[in-house]
Amino acid sequence: MLDVLVIGGGNAALCAALMAREAGAEVLVLESAPRAWRGGNSSHTRNLRCMHDAPQDVLVDAYPEEEFWQDLLKVTGGRTNEALARIAIRHSASCRNWMRRHGVRFQPSLSGTLHVARTNAFFMGGGKALINAYYRSAEALGVRVRYDATVDRLELEEGHFRAAWLGDERIEARACVVASGGFESNREWLREAWGPNEAGEWPAENFLIRGTRFNQGVLLRDLLDQGADRIGDPTQCHSVAIDARAPLYDGGICTRIDCVSLGIVVNRQARRFYDEGEDFWPKRYAIWGRLVARQPGQIGYSIIDAKAVGRFMPPVFKGEQADTLDALARRLGLDEAVFVRTVADYNAACRAGHFDHEVLDDCHTEGLEPPKTHWARPLDTPPYYAYALRPGITFTYLGVRVDARAAVHFGGQPSDNLFAAGEVMAGNVLGQGYTAGVGMSIGTAFGRIAGAQAAAAALQRPATALVA
Template identity: 75%
Template sequence: METTVPNHPTTAEHPAVDVLVIGGGNAALCAALMAHEAGASVLLLESAPRAWRGGNSAHTRNLRCMHDAPQDVLVDTYPEEEFWQDLLKVTGGLTNEHLARLVIRESATCRPWMRRHGVHFQPALAGTLHVARTNAFFMGGGKALVNAYYRSAERLGVQIRYESPVERIEIEQGRFVAAHCNGQRITAKACVLAAGGFESNREWLREAWGQNERGEWPSDNFLIRGTAYNKGVLLKHLLDDHGADRIGDPTQAHMVAIDARAPLFDGGICTRIDCVSLGVVVNREAERFYDEGEDFWPKRYAIWGRLVAQQPGQIGYSIIDSKAIGRFMPPVFPGVKADSLPELAQKLGLPVDTFMRTLNAYNAACRMGTFNHTALDNCHTEGVTPAKTHWARPIDTGPFYGYALKPGVTFTYLGLHTDDTAAVRFNNVPSRNLFVAGEMMAGNVLGKGYTAGVGMSIGTAFGRIAGTQAALASKQPQDFAKQSPLAFEKEATTPGVQNANA
């Protein structure tokens, strides 16, 4: 076990609180609210300015939810086993089933608690109806969700500090002692780490991805879909300086093919290109490289960032024709438009001869059945590699459209190994008062791949667990691990906030 880090000079000492929460997104806010409901005094440190608070959660839209019957905004059913099989498929088995099922079951019961803290839900909108059964959409999106949580936290008396990045923490024998932030040493009886991954740390991304066989540094061409404040400072500090148990591959991430014209940071969901399954995708050499119709888009959209990252120059091009218009959520920027395919290739800067050879081969290979973009239909290709297994229709009806794609990183999967108490582990021994939630532990459930809304499911479940456990640890540090993760929710005294188990 590590010993206390050397005592660096600080300018002030902050009076101890029961629970310190480091982070300002969904998981951190869930932890802060749950800790308060369990009777703890809470201080939350958000590294971003107030205007940029909420981390990547501000860019989200929905929460993947298990349900055994229709529920308000959710139609039909989405039982535990189907949710688990969806997760198992996208992760390729790189997931902890016990923790994954914990998240799945918690997703079935968390929404009443969310509503009591001001979150509102709405039915799926046009263009997202394919997830009306599996995902509950936030009214106003993720920004409205985090604003609701912040209002609730402020009303309840949770202390909140913005522009407060934590540089390091003190740990003694696996036990949290203090955090150092803006020249101040902040002590607490327990701590929750929910400060995000390292996706906005360009140097760490370069180190993780290295150089490819073409001599390129792929990560130099990555765009960051979310916050510029997730530098992974605490994650690296815990792993390198304190020897916390790690989980996950540093190159694995929620990585989406997004519009190449998106900004470096904070482009969010509106830069996603959702028409991939309705056409073909080619690289800068005008060649196809993967099955665009492999599965439903919400289950497969997050593989395309990594696929594009493996192409020359880390760029791809989504090509559709007029038959696809109106069948996908339009991105913020219009596509490049042309009246013919050769003209489209020229406008995109692609080799025209190769482009036409690729498109002609694909068109000739299409075997039309009954097209249905809401089902795994029987429209497929024959005699072309890669095959397109569903939704294969000839691209032959002008005008034609092309979207340049780059890898867009949402969040990284390298994180801290934990268990169903959300405790940080050192040499496989759980800490008595240091917990983790959100992106910093998502790799326990997501070894690779992604399915829409599951990041919010993980953050909500483990944020609630971590906050409850931290509050308990601040009162009964020797006994907390014996309790069930959500056993200590209590009825809040503030009007309008009720027992989450009610």
């Protein structure tokens, strides 16, 4: 009988497979995607958020545990399991040497990403290079991989894993790691979760999926139906405001619009609806998809003037451009008078200070609702630019409850041989919100933990300690 079955093909799954193999287990990976599309959402990632107490190669200064924890606590609004969150944080300090041993390379932050030069380690070649490195290492170690292998259901007995079913094929294993992602690619489940809004619209119809089309949530649904303890809100997700022209799937990082904090954002009624300068963009970019999802027609428009050009990572596609505000409104199909008044009110409310996009500066608005807390400068220098925004869903936060061993819980009791890692359990740490790179921190930490624990369960010996 097979020792460890890993279901999934992204970062968390490969970390689990490599750890289990290093512990001496025979490992089979089942990836639902074809080989050319392997890796899930991990192929679109760029970096890993890392705790460190002093400068480390590509990381500058220090980013201690408590600061990481406070950043996470802030963006989640307290909707997080502190014990599990701190496990991910602490593992982020020691995982990179292990990653390097499996072929992953790092590079310094690039222009336009300096906000995270202290907190995040960037992968050389991005997520695709990371995934390819892990697959090469897995192959060299003897991990078997099957592609186009969609698992329909798990065979469980009171929380104990027996086998996985692929159609009529039954695969037995002594232990299993589920790392098969969330349900963000399942449009019907998104419709079910979000329902209609007050205007009778179905917001999920206008969602674009930034990552893989293969995250249908099949095993997540199966586990919940079989009594796995549930964690998270099905409407909470990593949701970014992306270019409205992005493809339905796999647009990735290049579809993101990063100039929000340098201007204003208006809805279809040409009115602002949230504080664009609330905090640093890496701590707020992943709430803007949800904010846009709540607007009429699930669309917004990021507006900047010439002063902002060169201060953010430019989008792939050019936005609308005009020399006057009313001309820009016409290009966008917005009410000209309302749009011009919105900008005028914003400009009048701006209070001059020392503008510095690298810090939480003192440029703010007064007497304006919603306010703009930082980086508020009048939009008064043509040409003016606009980018249409849609909600871009990266991954969902509904998942299964796990413990420090990554064991899936059933009725409050941990399974003895079924473990979970990655998006399928990220809701234990991410109840809402996001901060750049933390998804990879969670997936790497709990992927490695799950793999070590699965090997221990299969081989009936203590789990190997995780070392850097």
